[in-house]
Amino acid sequence: MGKYEILALVNVHHSLKGADIPEETLDKLSNQARAKWPEPWVSATLQAIRTRNLTGIPIKEYVPDDLVKERIALIGDAAHVPAPITASGFNESLQDAAELGKCVAKVIKGDAAVKALDKYESLRLNKVRQLVQSGKSFSYSYGRS
Ligand SMILES: Cc1cc2nc3c(=O)[nH]c(=O)nc-3n(C[C@H](O)[C@H](O)[C@H](O)COP(=O)(O)OP(=O)(O)OC[C@H]3O[C@@H](n4cnc5c(N)ncnc54)[C@H](O)[C@@H]3O)c2cc1C
Known part of the structure; x- marks a missing residue:
């Protein structure tokens, strides 16, 4: 497990409602959407971000070496x-x-x-x-x- 993944596991507690996602994070998401998504998906994504009609789900992943x-x-x-x-x-x-x-x-x-x-x-x-x-x-x- 990489260092980043360890930190993510320790810090992630729950999903965030749109209203609770920091503005700075939404700005980053908008920029990424503009850079990576073609129409019509970019418009749908930007609309969801603008209206905060989205849920922030933490993505944590861990591939085990043993159980x-x-x-x-x-x-x-x-x-x-x-x-x-x-x-x-x-x-x-x-x-x-x-x-x-x-x-x-x-x-x-x-x-x-x-x-x-x-x-x-x-x-x-x-x-x-x-x-x-x-x-x-x-x-x-x-x-x-
Ligand atoms: C957004 C999302 C969507 C998902 N959708 C699906 C799906 O559609 N289908 C599916 O199969 N899986 C889905 N999963 C995965 C699924 O929720 C987990 O894999 C599953 O809940 C794991 O169960 P668990 O009992 O191992 O851990 P958890 O459900 O995390 O249970 C661990 C429990 O231990 C408690 N705990 C932690 N530390 C301590 C402590 N020190 N003392 C006492 N208690 C403690 C925690 O509060 C928690 O209640 C989804 C996960 C997420 C995040």
Whole structure:
């Protein structure tokens, strides 16, 4: 995880209603829209910004390198954060919980517990990495640097 992404995770608390988005941010968005979007989208975007008819949604993304460390396993957004555009973060969080539940259902002691968590990681890590990366690709396709 890069430094920028760590800071974003710590500072992001919630979405902002249009009325609460700082003027300076709206000016930056307008400039970006003018530079990057053709008609008719640029006019629609500028109208939404002008009338503050928009929601500021924090986009935080985190591609995990692991989900387990010894006897600790992470699930959900604590383990991986996909951009909201994937519309899958909650779903995948539930899948984490379900798989983890299955893996530890029989063995929860000693080395067997560690192996059960490793099994959970082997079942979920690639899937959740791909999920976050799919959101990143989407952002890049919209011109995010
Ligand atoms: C704008 C937006 C749209 C989304 N749309 C979708 C969608 O359409 N479909 C979908 O599947 N997913 C969607 N998601 C993703 C989804 O909301 C998350 O992936 C999901 O909520 C993760 O669940 P979680 O339980 O892991 O974490 P959270 O829902 O973040 O729950 C963690 C909880 O822990 C609490 N907490 C944090 N720190 C502490 C502490 N120190 N002590 C006690 N409590 C603490 C928090 O207050 C919070 O209630 C969207 C996300 C966003 C931001």
